[in-house]
Amino acid sequence: xxxxxxxxxxxxxxxxxxxxxxxxxxxxxxxxxxxxxxxxxxxxxxxxxxxxxxxxxxxxxxxxxxxxxxxxxxxxxxxxxxxxxxxxxxxxxxxxxxxxxxxxxxxxxxxxxxxxxxxxxxxxxxxxxxxxxxx
Amino acid sequence: xxxxxxxxxxxxxxxxxxxxxxxxxxxxxxxxxxxxxxxxxxxxxxxxxxxxxxxxxxxxxxxxxxxxxxxxxxxxxxxxxxxxxxxxxxxxxxxxxxxxxxxxxxxxxxxxxxxxxxxxxxxxxxxxxxxxxxx
DNA sequence: ATAATTACTTGTAAATTGCAAGTTACAAGT
DNA sequence: ACTTGTAACTTGCAATTTACAAGTAATTAT
Numbered sequence: 001x002x003x004x005x006x007x008x009x010x011x012x013x014x015x016x017x018x019x020x021x022x023x024x025x026x027x028x029x030x031x032x033x034x035x036x037x038x039x040x041x042x043x044x045x046x047x048x049x050x051x052x053x054x055x056x057x058x059x060x061x062x063x064x065x066x067x068x069x070x071x072x073x074x075x076x077x078x079x080x081x082x083x084x085x086x087x088x089x090x091x092x093x094x095x096x097x098x099x100x101x102x103x104x105x106x107x108x109x110x111x112x113x114x115x116x117x118x119x120x121x122x123x124x125x126x127x128x129x130x131x132x133x134x135x
Numbered sequence: 136x137x138x139x140x141x142x143x144x145x146x147x148x149x150x151x152x153x154x155x156x157x158x159x160x161x162x163x164x165x166x167x168x169x170x171x172x173x174x175x176x177x178x179x180x181x182x183x184x185x186x187x188x189x190x191x192x193x194x195x196x197x198x199x200x201x202x203x204x205x206x207x208x209x210x211x212x213x214x215x216x217x218x219x220x221x222x223x224x225x226x227x228x229x230x231x232x233x234x235x236x237x238x239x240x241x242x243x244x245x246x247x248x249x250x251x252x253x254x255x256x257x258x259x260x261x262x263x264x265x266x267x268x269x270x
Numbered sequence: 271a272t273a274a275t276t277a278c279t280t281g282t283a284a285a286t287t288g289c290a291a292g293t294t295a296c297a298a299g300t
Numbered sequence: 301a302c303t304t305g306t307a308a309c310t311t312g313c314a315a316t317t318t319a320c321a322a323g324t325a326a327t328t329a330t
Contacts, residue, residue, distance in 0.1 A: 016171075022194040025249030025256040026178050026242055036151075036169040036318095043161050052277050059157040063319060068278060089326040091276070099252050106244040107161055113241060114160030117234050121160035171287095187308050198288055203309060224295045226307070 017076065032077045037062060037070050039107060042096070045080060046104055047128065050093040079103070104132065152211065167212045172197060172205050174242060177231070180215060181239055182263065185228040214238070239267065 016031040033039055040062070044055055055067055062070075071094060074080045079100035082092045108129055114121045151166040168174055175197070179190055190202055197205075206229060209215045214235035217227045243264055249256045 020253075021196070023255060023257045024175070024178070024194070025246040025253065025259065027175050027195050028253050028256050029245045029249045030171045030174060034169070034171040034174070036165045039165060039169070040159070040162050043159070053275080056277095059159070060162050061156070063321090064278065065280085065320090066318070069317095089276075102248055102251065106241060106248060109241040109244050110164045111160040113237055114164045116237065118155075118160065118163050120158060121163050122158045124160065188306080191308095198290090199309065200289090200311085201287070204286095224297095224307075 017073070032073075032079075033103070035070075037066055038074060039103075039110070041067070041070055041074060042079065042100060042103055043107060045094065045096045045100065046107065050095060052092070052094075074100070152208070167208075167214075168238070168241075170205075172201055173209060174238075174245070176202070176205055176209060177214065177235060177238055178242060180229065180231045180235065181242065185230060187227070187229075209235070 020028040020031050022028070033042075040058065040060055041055055044058055049055060052067065052071070055071075056062065056064065071080075071082075075082050075094070078097055080094045080096050082094055085091055085093050111121075111124050111129065115123055155163040155166050157163070168177075175193065175195055176190055179193055184190060187202065187206070190206075191197065191199065206215075206217070210217050210229070213232055215229045215231050217229055220226055220228050246256075246259050246264065250258055
C-alpha cells in the first residue's frame with residue numbers, strides 16, 4: 001500500500017479503550033495497560049528513552065509492528081505524547097505525560113514483588129525505585 | 136472428548152511462564168500477570184471470593200473458558216492454591232498464597248492511579264486499600 | 271554508487287480471546 | 301421417577317491479536 005510519508009495513523013480501534021468493562025479501577029486500568037508490552041515501553045520511557053529505535057533495543061525484543069501499535073495506543077491513552085523533532089525525514093520522539101509518569105509507583109511495586117519472588121530478576125537502579133517525579 | 140471427572144488439567148503451555156523474556160522484573164512479572172484478566176481475578180480473591188461461580192459473577196463478565204484457563208495459570212504461577220473442599224461432587228476453592236497476596240500493593244497503586252485519571256471509577260473500600268496482609 | 275539507519279508498514283501463520291453451547295455430577299422439587 | 305437447577309467446567313468455532321519475516325521511504329555515511 002501507499003505510505004507517502006511516515007506518521008499516518010492506523011485505525012487503533014480496541015473497543016475497551018473507549019468503553020471500559022466496568023467501573024472498577026483495576027479493570028479500567030487493565031483495559032489500557034493490561035498486556036505484555038505496554039508497561040515495558042513505559043519502563044523505558046521512565047528511564048529516558050524517547051525514540052523508536054531505542055525501544056527496539058530493549059532486551060525483550062519487541063517486534064516492530066507491536067511497537068508501532070503500542071506507541072499509538074500509549075499516545076491515544078494520553079500516557080505519552082509524540083513530538084516531531086525533525087522535519088525531513090519526519091522523526092518523532094515520545095515523551096511521558098504526567099499521567100504516564102504517575103504509573104511509576106505501579107512499576108515500582110511490580111519490581112518489589114518480582115525481586116522478592118524471582119530472585120534472578122535485576123534490581124532496578126535507585127533512580128527508578130525512588131524517584132517520584134515532581135508535578 | 137473424554138473427561139471422566141472434573142479436575143483434570145489442560146496443557147497450559149505458555150512458553151513465557153517458564154522462560155521469561157528477560158531478567159527485567161517488570162517483563163518477568165508481565166509474563167505472568169500481563170493480561171486483561173489475571174489481576175481482576177486476584178482482586179476478587181483478595182476480596183474473599185473463592186469459588187468459580189463467584190468469579191463468574193464479577194461485573195466484567197469473564198467467560199468460562201477464560202476463567203478456567205486463568206485459574207489454572209494462577210495456580211501454576213503459585214499465586215493461589217486450589218483446594219478440594221467437597222468430595223462428591225468434586226468442588227474446588229481457590230485461595231491466595233502469600234505470593235499472591237503480596238501483589239496487593241500493585242493493585243492498590245493501580246487503583247490510586249485510576250481513581251485519579253478516571254474519576255468515574257469506583258473508589259475501593261478502605262479494607263482493600265489499607266489492608267496489608269500479615270505474613 | 272552502495273550500504274546503512276530510522277521509523278515504520280505489510281503479509282501471513284500461530285496463538286489467544288470471546289461467544290455459545292454442551293457435559294458431568296449431584297441436589298431439590300413435583 | 302422425572303424434570304429442573306446448580307456448580308464447575310469443556311468443546312467448537314469465529315474473530316482478534318501476536319509473532320516473525322520481509323519490505324519501504326527518506327536521508328546520511330562510505
